[in-house]
Amino acid sequence: MSGITRLPRPMLENYEWQQRGLCRGSDVEQFFTDDPDQSRKARNDRTEAAKAVCAGCPVVQQCLDHALRVPEPYGIWGGSTASERARMLWDVAG
Ligand code: SF4
Numbered sequence: 001m002s003g004i005t006r007l008p009r010p011m012l013e014n015y016e017w018q019q020r021g022l023c024r025g026s027d028v029e030q031f032f033t034d035d036p037d038q039s040r041k042a043r044n045d046r047t048e049a050a051k052a053v054c055a056g057c058p059v060v061q062q063c064l065d066h067a068l069r070v071p072e073p074y075g076i077w078g079g080s081t082a083s084e085r086a087r088m089l090w091d092v093a094g
Contacts, residue, residue, distance in 0.1 A: 017062040032075040054079035
């Protein structure tokens with residue numbers, strides 16, 4: 001899953017929504033909470049803070065759709081964690 005062939009072609013219409021994300025310009029570390037060296041509390045706090053930003057984001061649905069389609073293996077996208085997206089995809093496939 002580390003290759004880039006899974007990503008949409010680099011055309012503006014595939015990524016334009018990202019220009020409107022509330023997370024744009026914020027600390028990227030807040031949205032990538034998968035660091036195994038951090039405590040559970042630190043990970044939960046960062047995850048909840050990132051999800052709170054996503055909750056007010058005007059492109060949350062586009063972001064989640066993208067993360068499920070690609071799929072994005074890490075980080076908070078569209079208000080969901082990687083494990084939550086894995087469950088969503090599992091439920092759809094099931
Ligand atoms: S939904 Fe969250 S991760 Fe996606 S663009 Fe908006 S703020 Fe960023």
